[in-house]
Amino acid sequence: MILAVLFANSDGNILIERFHGVPAEERLHWRSFLVKLGSENLKGSKNEELHVASHKSVSIVYTTIGDVCLYIVGKDEYDELALAEVIFAITSAxxxxxxxxxxxxxxxxxxxxxxxxxxxxxxxxxxxNTEKDRVRRLIRLKPPVEP
Structure with missing residues (x-):
């Protein structure tokens, strides 16, 4: 399961967050942990260079895209490799x-x-969805056309 998707600015302020299956009382811990992790490791990092970490038996993949930091947290089948696919789809979109x-x-x-x-x-x-064209069609709120 993908537990969290967070976007933050370079100062550590959360811009967008999505939690799945994470109790409300644990969300503050994850926010502060991820922002601290990014502040320590993303300085001097190239745009879209992937970084990997693990914490409490979950995998974390994070990167910068422009001036924004993106963090993805997953567990079980969402290991580092699967999260890399998720982060690629999100950065592309x-x-x-x-x-x-x-x-x-x-x-x-x-x-x-x-x-x-x-x-x-x-x-x-x-x-x-990972296909950029399909996501583009879906966000227009029009039904997807089958090829």
Whole structure:
């Protein structure tokens, strides 16, 4: 299961978060842990360079995309390799919506469409769609056309 998808700015402020199966009382711990992990390891990191960690028997994959940090937390079948596929789908969709790797301002301007993309890619803790064209069609709220 994908436990969390978080976007944060470089100062550690959460821009978007999605938790699945994580009790409310544990969410603050995860927020602070992930932001601290990113602040220690993402400085000087190249854009979209993947970083991997593990904590409390879960896998974490995180990266920067433009001025925004993205964290994905998974357990069981969502190991580092599966999370890398999830993070690739999300970064691809965000760049598609923004037209380029986003600044924080551009990211917030496109907030609604990015949330729609996240909901189409990760649904109830499971990877739903990875194909960029399909996600693009789904966020237009039009029925997908079968090839």
């Amino acid at each position: 965000v760049k598609d919506v923004c037209g380029k790797p986003p600044t924080e301002r551009l990211f917030l301007d496109k907030y609604g469409r990015i949330c729609l993309c996240l909901d189409e890619i990760v649904w109830k803790g499971l990877l739903e």
